[in-house]
Amino acid sequence: MNTEGPSHSDLSRRERQIMDILFRLGRAVATVVREELPGTPSLSTVRTQLRILEKKGYVRHEEEGLRYVYRPVTTRRAARRSALRHLVGTFFDGSAEQAVAALLGGEAKRLTEVELERIAQFVSDAKAAPRGPSRSAGGPCGDGPGRNDASDRD
Secondary structure: OEOOEOOHHHOOHHHHHHHHHHHHHOOEEHHHHHHHOOOOOOHHHHHHHHHHHHHHOOEEEEEEOOEEEEEEOOOHHHHHHHHHHHHHHHHOOOOHHHHHHHHHHHHHHHOOHHHHHHHHHHHHHHHHOOOOOOOOOOOOOOOOOOOOOHHHOO
């Protein structure tokens, strides 16, 4: 386990779906998680998966009356970084440059002028940041420099 919490790659597809729900809602009981999941898993299956996620260190529960309320252990930002590292490592050979090029290649037409300006500022900030000897050409994965919108607040 790293300092940002468990790795995104340790999760099955269904576990990732459950974590997505918990990150979106902040906290939830098993019945709510079940209602939000695609398909029709049984409640006992969802409870079992929540217990597994708790054992793996992704969620913890609090007792409220007779109910267990589950919430993520890590912040949304840490989970985002782990997922992005996994995505870049798996599909882009660890190259942030290739990932950005792929994203902008197909999606650039859909970006607003404000979004393009923000991306340009991220690049400018990254160029101005001091470089360490261990930094690879692909650079780190994660949120852009100076990013501080409401979706990052945990």
